[in-house]
Amino acid sequence: MPPLGVSRVGGLGTAAGACLALVLGATGCGPSPDSSERAGSSVPTPTASSGGHDTPESGTPKADGGASAGPSEAVGSATATARTTAGTPSKGTSAAKTVRLPPRHAGFDYQIGGAYPPPAGVKIVSRDRTASPAPGLYNICYVNAFQSQPGESSSWPSDLLLRDGDGEKVVDEDWGEPLLDIRTAAKRERVAERVGRWIDGCADKGFDAVEPDNYDSYTRSSDLLSANDAVAFIALLSKRAHARGLAIGQKNTAELTGQRKKAGLDFAVAEECGAWDECGTYADAFDDRVVVIEYTDAGLRKALSGYGDRLSIVRRDVMVSKPGSADYVRKVG
DSSP, X not given: OOOTTOOOOSTTOOOOOOBOTTSTTOOSBOOOOOOOOOOOOOBOOOOOSOOOOXXXXXXXXXXXXXXXXXXBOSOOOSOGGGOOBOSOOOTTOSOOBOOBOOOSSOEEEEETTOOOOOOTTEEEEEEETTSOOOTTSEEEEEEEOSBOOTTOGGGSOGGGBOBOTTSOBOEETTTTEEBBOOSSHHHHHHHHHHHHHHHHHHHHHTOSEEEEEOGXXXXXXXXXXXXXXXXXXXXXXXXXXXXXXXXXXXXXXGGGGGGHHHHTOOEEEXXXXXXXXXXXXXXXXXXXXEEEEESSHHHHHHHHHHHTTTSEEEEEOTTOOOTTSTTOOEEOO
């Protein structure tokens, strides 16, 4: 989700996907398709040596590498048994998995604050990794990949929490989330092993894709982390996701869309791209495979005005609450 009461960095900026620390029953950070679909090919997916979040996310939502071949674009069935193997095993792998991309310009709902029956017309839904996928829809699994859940930093090895020169944890102040230390290849591998186990859990439940939140956490690191660190880390998660037959989405961070191939990313989850005039950046980089969450009526109008016939767009409340809550808002037009 966007940071609360904080302006974004300059340039293209990032709609900072921060943890929804106050939403019950969901995890991660973040406020995070049926029109024309064209057949693609399966992605040869090497087995990753890294991957895995193993701590519960209860509490709140909030050189060219990667996938070189085009993933299949069929809408997923949200069942693990629907995942098939195809193609010739690539070197060092057991088989190439079929990865399904989200359809373009399809009804979308963002439910990382708690799962509920999708409204009529919804074809794509994003839910927290602790939830179950919605039967018959294309399901995106939300994980908080670059920051620790509020109150769960003790579950991480101390040296994997980013610390400043005084040894203090570097925290995303908006959502109370300590940043993870991905400054070295060795630490990236260790963090990715934990996050990767969460990704495995998404695949085992039958999700079609994964949405790793806080790709832009380096912008909140007081220059301790770099964009290169973020790209190198998410590339590890992409390998893990593809190895399990999951597509992987870029969450926000418009300034890194040019790195999508290096990072191995398949589609985008863009918060407030209408409000920040970034929808075109994501649309161009991901061939219109973009799901958009706006948090204001003005942002929704701008997103629909420019990209309503191309992207999957929804207006939600900032806390992405469930129906029945006083805060609940969902609009599509």
